[in-house]
Structures are given as structure tokens and as C-alpha cells.
Amino acid sequence: MNNEQESQEIYRPSAEVIAQANVKSYEEMARWAERDLEGFWAAQAEQFTWFQRWNKVLDDSNKPFYRWFTGAKTNIVYNCLDRHLTTWRRNKLALIWEGENGDLRTFSYHALHREVCRFANVLRSMGVRKGDRVTIYMGRVPELPIAMLACAKIGAIHSVVYGGFSVEALHGRIEDSQSNVCITCDGSFMNGKIVELKRIMDEALKRSPTVEHVIVFKRTGHDVPMEQGRDYWWHELMALPITRAAPGSNRNDTEILDAEDPLFMLYTSGTTGKPKAILHTHGGYTVGVGTTLRAVFDLKEEDRWWCAADPGWITGHSYIVYGPLLLGATSFMYEGAPTYPYPNRWWSMVEKYGINVLYCAPTAIRGLMRFGEAWPNRHDLSSLRLLGTVGEPINPEAWRWYYRVIGRERCPIMDTWWQTETGMFMITPLPVMDLKPGSATRPFPGVQADVVDEQGQPVAPGEEGYLVLKTPWPAMLRTIYRDPDRYVQQYWSKYPGMYFTGDSARKDKDGYFWIIGRVDDVIKVSGYRLGTAEIESALVSHPAVAEAAAIGLPHEVKGNAIHAYVILKAGQEPSDALAETLKAHVGHELGPIARPEKITFVPQLPKTRSGKIMRRVLRARALGLPEGDVTTLEE
Numbered sequence: 001m002n003n004e005q006e007s008q009e010i011y012r013p014s015a016e017v018i019a020q021a022n023v024k025s026y027e028e029m030a031r032w033a034e035r036d037l038e039g040f041w042a043a044q045a046e047q048f049t050w051f052q053r054w055n056k057v058l059d060d061s062n063k064p065f066y067r068w069f070t071g072a073k074t075n076i077v078y079n080c081l082d083r084h085l086t087t088w089r090r091n092k093l094a095l096i097w098e099g100e101n102g103d104l105r106t107f108s109y110h111a112l113h114r115e116v117c118r119f120a121n122v123l124r125s126m127g128v129r130k131g132d133r134v135t136i137y138m139g140r141v142p143e144l145p146i147a148m149l150a151c152a153k154i155g156a157i158h159s160v161v162y163g164g165f166s167v168e169a170l171h172g173r174i175e176d177s178q179s180n181v182c183i184t185c186d187g188s189f190m191n192g193k194i195v196e197l198k199r200i201m202d203e204a205l206k207r208s209p210t211v212e213h214v215i216v217f218k219r220t221g222h223d224v225p226m227e228q229g230r231d232y233w234w235h236e237l238m239a240l241p242i243t244r245a246a247p248g249s250n251r252n253d254t255e256i257l258d259a260e261d262p263l264f265m266l267y268t269s270g271t272t273g274k275p276k277a278i279l280h281t282h283g284g285y286t287v288g289v290g291t292t293l294r295a296v297f298d299l300k301e302e303d304r305w306w307c308a309a310d311p312g313w314i315t316g317h318s319y320i321v322y323g324p325l326l327l328g329a330t331s332f333m334y335e336g337a338p339t340y341p342y343p344n345r346w347w348s349m350v351e352k353y354g355i356n357v358l359y360c361a362p363t364a365i366r367g368l369m370r371f372g373e374a375w376p377n378r379h380d381l382s383s384l385r386l387l388g389t390v391g392e393p394i395n396p397e398a399w400r401w402y403y404r405v406i407g408r409e410r411c412p413i414m415d416t417w418w419q420t421e422t423g424m425f426m427i428t429p430l431p432v433m434d435l436k437p438g439s440a441t442r443p444f445p446g447v448q449a450d451v452v453d454e455q456g457q458p459v460a461p462g463e464e465g466y467l468v469l470k471t472p473w474p475a476m477l478r479t480i481y482r483d484p485d486r487y488v489q490q491y492w493s494k495y496p497g498m499y500f501t502g503d504s505a506r507k508d509k510d511g512y513f514w515i516i517g518r519v520d521d522v523i524k525v526s527g528y529r530l531g532t533a534e535i536e537s538a539l540v541s542h543p544a545v546a547e548a549a550a551i552g553l554p555h556e557v558k559g560n561a562i563h564a565y566v567i568l569k570a571g572q573e574p575s576d577a578l579a580e581t582l583k584a585h586v587g588h589e590l591g592p593i594a595r596p597e598k599i600t601f602v603p604q605l606p607k608t609r610s611g612k613i614m615r616r617v618l619r620a621r622a623l624g625l626p627e628g629d630v631t632t633l634e635e
């Protein structure tokens with residue numbers, strides 16, 4: 001299908017969906033925000049509780065270090081938990097959780113608040129204070145959000161490391177964040193197997209000996225070593241008539257913070273080997289995340305919302321944990337693999353819990369699509385009202401399948417484009433808009449996105465260019481932790497005054513955005529963001545490897561798969577066995593998601609005269625495409 005046909009395939013949400021939408025008119029809301037950006041966001045901020053109001057909505061006196069709601073006092077946890085306790089929501093379910101083995105746990109707002117208070121006391125008793133960093137490396141259990149919220153409650157900064165990462169990735173993140181306290185699990189269940197989280201943590205800590213305390217939540221119950229004086233069981237700490245901070249208490253005062261105080265940092269991959277810690281703050285993030293979730297997914301009090309991402313990624317932070325709790329909604333969370341024990345697992349849970357809104361990644365849809373329609377068709381999916389996707393472009397075929405087979409042609413699909421850095425949805429439909437399969441549609445009100453050429457000039461409709469953002473937004477990253485220069489250089493220096501996303505896109509004649517993909521050295525594998533340099537440095541850490549280059553090539557289910565080109569050290573012989581060893585080595589160092597699909601041994605790599613590997617040339621060769629401009633190629 002060509003671009004023209006693509007942009008003509010239109011799906012209109014039903015009259016019923018439109019009639020009950022929280023936001024009735026995209027145009028009206030967008031015009032308001034365009035007319036008065038600060039007034040628009042100030043009005044959104046009114047939905048939340050502030051201990052003290054702001055002096056200024058947007059302070060742009062020190063660009064690009066924008067500040068939002070300056071002078072205001074708040075704490076996101078007050079808005080997520082405390083304030084609901086004086087309403088009927090005290091007895092409403094905040095969280096429903098199902099384990100891969102079928103375990104079920106539920107938390108009312110009252111119960112979740114109590115657990116968070118108790119764990120906040122545990123952290124305080126361990127000496128964690130406002131501004132301290134805490135690394136959280138857990139499976140998908142309710143204690144993960146509890147740990148995040150407990151940190152935020154006392155003003156500590158959480159750094160969640162995805163539970164699928166491994167030793168080197170974890171070590172680097174602990175070290176960079178300078179965490180003294182880490183929180184983990186004995187293990188987690190995934191696909192019927194145990195992921196050895198505690199053992200990976202132990203190995204990482206051998207490389208980062210500054211960590212003083214490790215709190216271990218018991219999930220699997222299998223035997224793990226505990227180091228005396230360093231490691232403590234979560235359940236034992238929680239059972240103590242705690243604590244020095246608040247003896248024997250289910251109560252813990254929520255720290256009154258500045259709107260611009262840091263809430264969390266989240267590492268993400270960029271163009272160098274060193275992952276960068278994206279820093280988000282309490283006030284603006286509260287407003288951006290709460291507003292977008294309410295408008296885009298149209299959550300209602302009686303809804304059950306399921307964001308099937310991992311809490312260890314931005315999607316989970318914003319839309320499993322903080323967003324739904326800000327709105328007083330009921331969030332469902334599932335521990336395990338979508339196909340365990342059978343490919344109907346997700347659909348059986350939609351039916352069992354009466355899920356109303358499902359938000360997941362295109363790769364999951366493509367993966368489940370492969371098993372055929374019979375699996376979803378065995379289930380009553382009529383509770384679903386809206387669907388969503390995130391993380392990578394959704395191919396129109398998967399979109400149509402999701403729409404027809406899962407949504408039964410009743411549920412509009414919200415294809416939300418955003419990033420770890422943006423914190424909130426940026427280009428996204430509202431459920432009152434016409435949809436085009438494969439397009440994330442239009443910028444959220446208040447967001448100005450555009451597609452520009454190398455010089456920063458807007459390109460003509462239908463033409464490909466770089467995706468940029470032209471206005472600041474409240475949930476934006478504030479900086480890269482301990483590296484403000486990199487923040488400026490990475491995002492704000494390609495085009496003066498514009499935020500550079502790292503994506504390419506085109507905009508059609510209706511102003512709809514079509515995201516094409518990354519233009520930097522980031523590979524999206526199953527929606528997970530990995531840096532080529534991280535993979536290459538893991539490869540080079542193996543004694544047989546002299547040099548390596550990693551690229552992403554199209555893959556039917558994963559979107560992209562990692563292909564690595566390796567130059568061996570003198571005296572090393574290429575073999576299939578060595579290729580397997582190297583794949584396993586990357587899996588061990590970084591995690592299974594980073595394991596290359598294919599390793600090719602080569603005598604040399606295409607490089608520029610200054611010695612930079614030209615991955616673009618490798619990609620073109622692998623795909624049999626023209627190599628493009630190779631004037632700088634050395635070889």
C-alpha cells in the first residue's frame with residue numbers, strides 16, 4: 001500500500017464511545033492550549049492537590065532547563081494515595097495482581113497506602129533520606145510499585161532497573177546512580193521458569209561494593225544466599241514493630257516537596273555505551289501523566305485498566321503506577337509471559353477481570369496474532385471499550401487484527417507515541433478522533449510536533465524528516481542525572497529551540513503523524529530500547545572479541561532483531577559454537593532481550609576515516625539496499 005492509500009483508510013470511533021468521552025473535541029482543546037499554553041496546563045493542574053500553589057506555570061528563563069509549577073509544594077504520592085483516603089475510593093481497588101502461577105492479590109486504596117507507609121518506614125529506618133537514590137530490581141510483583149511509591153513518599157529518588165536486564169546493565173546503573181540501598185526479589189516467574197534476580201544482584205554488587213543494604217522480597221521461595229549485615233528479607237522488615245522513624249506504625253508522613261524535586265530517574269539507551277539516567281520531577285509529571293491518561297484512555301471510575309507493559313520501563317512508571325493512581329482508577333498488573341501456559345492467557349484475564357481498557361505493545365500483538373484467532377475467540381472480550389499501543393510503529397496488519405479480533409470492531413485503538421524522556425503521551429489520538437491504522441495521529445493538545453529537514457525547516461506533507469517538538473510540556477525530562485551537558489547536547493543542540501526526538505516521521509496532508517523509526521544508534525527490539533554501543537561493549541568484553549558492530553534488522557514479531565558483526569582476536573577461529581557462546585555472553589551481561597539473533601564473523605568493519613563504525617552501511621548491505629553516501633568510508 002502506498003502512502004496515499006494508507007492515509008485514506010479511516011476508522012471512526014462509534015457514536016457510543018464519542019458520547020461518553022472525557023474530552024469531547026480535540027480541536028477545541030488544542031486551540032485552547034495553543035492560545036494559552038500556561039493557562040491550559042494550569043487548568044489541568046487544578047485536578048490535583050497542592051500543599052502550596054505555584055508562582056509560575058512555566059519558567060523558561062534558563063532554556064533548555066525548563067521548570068514547571070515553580071514555587072508549588074506537592075508530592076505525587078499524596079495525589080496517588082493520601083487524598084483518596086478521605087473519599088469513597090478508600091475501599092476501591094487500586095491494584096489487582098495476578099501471578100504467572102495464578103496467585104491473585106488485590107489492594108484497596110486503603111491497603112496500598114498502608115503497605116506504602118510501612119515500607120517507607122523501613123526505608124527511613126535504613127537511613128534513606130530525601131534526595132537519596134534507591135535502585136529497584138524486581139520482578140512484576142505488587143511490591144515493585146509499593147517500593148516506588150515508598151521512595152517517592154519520603155522524597156527519595158527511585159531508579160528502577162528492568163527485571164529482564166542482567167549483571168553488567170544492573171551494575172552500571174547502580175554505580176551511576178550511587179545508590180546505597182537496593183531492593184530486589186529472590187527471583188521472578190517468567191514462562192514457568194525462575195529468573196535469578198538475587199543472584200544477578202549479588203554478581204552486580206561484587207562490581208559495586210558501595211551498596212550498604214539489599215532488601216529482598218520473597219516471591220519464588222527458592223534458595224538464595226543472603227549476606228549477613230547487608231541483605232534483609234522484606235517480610236521480616238515489614239513485620240518488625242517498626243521503626244526508629246515511626247515506631248510500630250502504619251503511618252508515615254508524606255514529605256512535602258517542591259514541584260521541581262526529583263521523583264525518579266530511569267536509564268535509557270542512547271548513542272553512547274553509557275546509558276543515561278532520565279530525570280523526572282514530582283509536579284509537572286503529575287500533571288502531564290494524569291491529564292493524558294484521563295483524556296486519551298477516557299478512564300471512568302468503574303473501569304478496570306490494564307497496561308501490560310513492565311513497570312521497569314517508562315510505560316509502566318507512567319501508566320501502571322502513577323497515572324492510574326492519580327486518577328483513582330483500578331490498575332491490573334500481570335506477572336508473567338503472555339503465552340503461559342497457553343496463548344489465551346491474556347484473553348482469559350481480560351474475561352476474568354472484566355478489563356475495560358487494554359494498552360500493550362505492537363510486538364505483543366504480533367506475537368499473539370501468530371497463534372491465530374481461535375485463542376481470543378474462546379473468550380468473552382465484551383468488557384473491552386478501548387485499546388492502545390505503544391513502543392514502536394504498529395504495522396497496519398497488526399492494527400487491523402487487534403481492532404477486529406480483540407476489539408470486535410467496537411474499540412478504537414489509541415496508538416500513543418512518546419518516550420522515556422517525554423514522560424507522557426505526546427502524539428496520540430483521543431477517542432473522538434478519526435483513526436488511521438499505523439498512524440499515532442496528532443499531537444496531544446499543548447504539544448507542537450513537526451517533521452523537519454536537516455536544516456530544521458518543515459518538510460512537505462508526505463515527506464520523511466526528523467521528528468521534533470517545539471514547545472515544552474510539563475512531564476518533560478529535566479536533565480540527564482549528573483550530566484546536564486549531555487542533556488543539552490543530545491536533545492537541544494541539533495536545532496536551536498527544538499527538542500530532537502531521535503525519530504524519523506512523516507506528516508500527511510491531514511496533519512497525521514506516521515512514525516518511521518529511530519535515526520540514531522538505538523535499536524527497538526520487541527519495543528525495548530537498546531543501544532548498539534551497549535551491545536558492542538558487551539561483545540568486546542568477551543576475551544575472543546577484538547571489535548564488534550551491532551545493527552537492527554527487520555523481524556516479523558520483534559520489529560527489529562539484533563545482528564552483530566564481530567572481528568575476532570588473532571588466533572581465534574570462527575565457529576558456530578563460538579557464535580553461540582558470544583550470544584550467551586551478551587545475554588548474561590545485559591539480559592536476554594539483548595541477545596543477538598545472529599553473529600557474523602568478519603575480517604573488517606566499514607568505518608569512517610576517523611574510525612567510527614558506519615552501521616548504516618552494514619544495514620544497507622544486509623538488506624541489499626544502496627549504501628547511500630559513502631564518501632567518508634575508509635575501507
Ligand code: PRX
Nearest residue numbers: 390391392393415416417418419420515529
Ligand atoms: O522510536 C520511538 C518509539 O519508541 C521510542 C521511545 O522509546 P522508549 O523511551 O523506550 O519509550 C517507549 C515507551 C513510551 C520512540 O523514540 N515509539 C514509542 N511509541 C511509539 C514509537 N514508535 C512508533 N509509534 C509509537 N506509538
